[in-house]
Amino acid sequence: MIRINRLTxxxxxVLAEMLRAESLRTVPQxxxxxxxxxxxVAKLLKVLAHGRLVTSSRGATGGYSLGRPADAISVADxxxxxxxxxxxxxCVEDNDSCCGIESxxxxxxHWTRINQAIRRALTEISLTELARLPAxxxxxxxxxxxxxxxxxxxAPCKTKPAP
Amino acid sequence: MIRINRLTxxxxxVLAEMLRAESLRTVPQxxxxxxxxxxxVAKLLKVLAHGRLVTSSRGATGGYSLGRPADAISVADxxxxxxxxxxxxxCVEDNDSCCGIESxxxxxxHWTRINQAIRRALTEISLTELARLPAxxxxxxxxxxxxxxxxxxxAPCKTKPAP
DNA sequence: CTAAAAGGGGACTAATATGGTACTGTTTAA
DNA sequence: TTAAACAGTACCATATTAGTCCCCTTTTAG
Numbered sequence: 001m002i003r004i005n006r007l008t009x010x011x012x013x014v015l016a017e018m019l020r021a022e023s024l025r026t027v028p029q030x031x032x033x034x035x036x037x038x039x040x041v042a043k044l045l046k047v048l049a050h051g052r053l054v055t056s057s058r059g060a061t062g063g064y065s066l067g068r069p070a071d072a073i074s075v076a077d078x079x080x081x082x083x084x085x086x087x088x089x090x091c092v093e094d095n096d097s098c099c100g101i102e103s104x105x106x107x108x109x110h111w112t113r114i115n116q117a118i119r120r121a122l123t124e125i126s127l128t129e130l131a132r133l134p135a136x137x138x139x140x141x142x143x144x145x146x147x148x149x150x151x152x153x154x155a156p157c158k159t160k161p162a163p
Numbered sequence: 164m165i166r167i168n169r170l171t172x173x174x175x176x177v178l179a180e181m182l183r184a185e186s187l188r189t190v191p192q193x194x195x196x197x198x199x200x201x202x203x204v205a206k207l208l209k210v211l212a213h214g215r216l217v218t219s220s221r222g223a224t225g226g227y228s229l230g231r232p233a234d235a236i237s238v239a240d241x242x243x244x245x246x247x248x249x250x251x252x253x254c255v256e257d258n259d260s261c262c263g264i265e266s267x268x269x270x271x272x273h274w275t276r277i278n279q280a281i282r283r284a285l286t287e288i289s290l291t292e293l294a295r296l297p298a299x300x301x302x303x304x305x306x307x308x309x310x311x312x313x314x315x316x317x318a319p320c321k322t323k324p325a326p
Numbered sequence: 327c328t329a330a331a332a333g334g335g336g337a338c339t340a341a342t343a344t345g346g347t348a349c350t351g352t353t354t355a356a
Numbered sequence: 357t358t359a360a361a362c363a364g365t366a367c368c369a370t371a372t373t374a375g376t377c378c379c380c381t382t383t384t385a386g
Contacts (some may be wrong), residue, residue: 059354060360075277112352114238118283125277202376222383223331
């Protein structure tokens with residue numbers, strides 16, 4: 001599967017929550033409203049602030065708010081902020097230090113076309129559209145993956161016979 | 164980044180090679196012609212055969228050949244054969260055993276739209292188009308990642324100061 | 327009929343990447 | 357000046373990946 005990081009998903013959740021009540025929100029607030037662990041939300045917002053998707057106010061009454069109108073935030077923006085440039089990186093990954101000549105590597109050429117197609121698709125979907133969907137169903141959303149939960153879930157569900 | 168498995172990239176390489184000289188090819192042949200490790204090529208072809216992208220002939224004069232015209236093989240087909248269904252799996256991953264009710268989970272809803280957009284983009288690119296590009300530049304292509312190579316590459320390139 | 331060549335199908339293991347956490351500043355309002 | 361909130365970095369456990377190896381079945385050549 002093509003997979004997007006869990007963190008990127010979290011980013012969408014947090015941003016959607018920020019859109020729902022547009023005001024200055026603190027990390028503890030957002031963590032509570034999204035049921036995500038506060039440290040993770042904090043880490044995420046730092047990255048999003050770097051990418052200018054949210055703006056931060058420091059100090060005792062500080063917090064975060066959306067950096068621009070939700071219409072101007074695309075899924076591509078979110079993904080790029082959290083995970084870096086959208087690319088199905090293959091041999092390219094090692095090249096930044098070694099061979100680095102992208103234009104010569106036809107292998108890379110294969111995928112740039114595909115990348116462009118994907119990127120276009122992602123650019124056309126805005127945060128507004130995502131947030132338009134109903135609120136998360138917390139009964140379904142399993143929440144963050146912590147040690148205890150993973151352990152707890154192993155027993156009742158996965159009925160693998162022990163080898 | 165959105166990332167595709169390295170194996171999927173290998174699959175494209177192998178399939179392109181098979182297209183270039185359409186005939187019955189053995190695993191050792193293909194491995195040699197693509198500079199990929201033979202066990203990996205073998206593993207890959209088994210999976211591709213499962214997905215009906217290649218057909219296999221057994222026995223002493225056996226080998227593999229393309230299962231259908233290259234025009235009828237899309238990037239989406241290749242990815243699905245190697246990595247399973249195209250999906251940006253999020254909370255859904257755990258659900259097959261536990262909560263499993265996709266239609267209720269709006270989180271899932273967020274991404275199905277995106278999945279569809281990506282899938283469409285991938286379906287429109289065929290193996291023929293990929294293979295039309297020039298042959299791989301072997302000087303650039305770093306080859307498979309083996310212990311020795313990884314070790315060897317550490318020294319001259321990454322100039323991290325040892326901590 | 328036998329042996330060798332080739333695919334089929336797992337299982338195992340090392341390396342990597344990810345996600346989660348903690349700790350230590352720095353800024354700013356009360 | 358103190359507390360609350362963001363900033364930055366570094367760390368560890370775990371999950372996933374890719375690569376390899378093993379034994380089995382099928383099929384053809386001799």
